[in-house]
Amino acid sequence: MDDLMASRTIGADHIALREQVLAELRRRIVDGDYAQGERLTETRLADDFGVSRNPVREALRVVEAEGFVQILPRRGAVVATLDETAVRDLFSVREQLETLAAGLAAERANAEDIQRLRDLCDEARVATEAKDFGRVAELNSDFHRAVIEVSGNRWLHSISAAMYHHVHWVFRVGAAQRAPHSSEEHVRLVDAIAAGDAPAATEAARLHVEAAAKAALGQRPTA
Structure with missing residues (x-):
């Protein structure tokens, strides 16, 4: 029972961390901290947020689906352009x-x-x-x-x-x-x-x- 409760707590923490990274990534794009067309590598974002690359990778998938980020050949993730x-x-x-x-x-x-x-x-x-x-x-x-x-x-x-x-x-x-x-x-x-x-x-x-x-x-x- 204790092990089950612990696993749920760890899972909840992971979700919370992912959501925090996602919210902060969105905020920085919206506020222009990350400019349109700017390249966003997982390593750089992990350093910026002080987290591992896993929640960063998950957050990038979400903002790509939302249209804030594009994945370009040979460049990887870049902030989308409001054309x-x-x-x-x-x-x-x-x-x-x-x-x-x-x-x-x-x-x-x-x-x-x-x-x-x-x-x-x-x-x-x-x-x-x-x-x-x-x-x-x-x-x-x-x-x-x-x-x-x-x-x-x-x-x-x-x-x-x-x-x-x-x-x-x-x-x-x-x-x-x-x-x-x-x-x-x-x-x-x-x-x-x-x-x-x-x-x-x-x-x-x-x-x-x-x-x-x-x-x-x-x-x-x-x-």
Whole structure:
């Protein structure tokens, strides 16, 4: 019995370590610590994180599947590049998911939901004024996840989970320029949701995604 408990503990620790390495690897890519096109070897990452190569290898497999890393011939793992095609594809999906979520949220939100969304808007405004753009990027993703949760559609929540790592990545690149406008657009979206006006919320979400896409594409070279 003791041996069984020990083996479970070791397994749990291993999973926790893998998840920690994965989260930190994602964070460094999103924040630009590892630049687009930069080579990432298992040995280097193991040294950076102070771990063995095994959890690094597992984390690289996950971020490759998520699209943060590409495996190239003769180079190995490199940080993916946010080219025009990748950005357009991301925003195309965002428009479909977020407009649907906004309309449903307007129909289903209660007072507690509205307050949660307003609190996130307030936190983002404070972070923007403080020029803490890393925090603004986190709050941007938190806000959109919250709208999807308020929509009450579990399929939207499941489908969008991986996407928001990339939303964070794209937003972080141009956060200093985009943050004030994004904050105002979020407030308009919450006002429509609070009014229970599904068409207005849907349109506010569409205009927000459209503005975000224009900003993102304006700061990237074409592919």
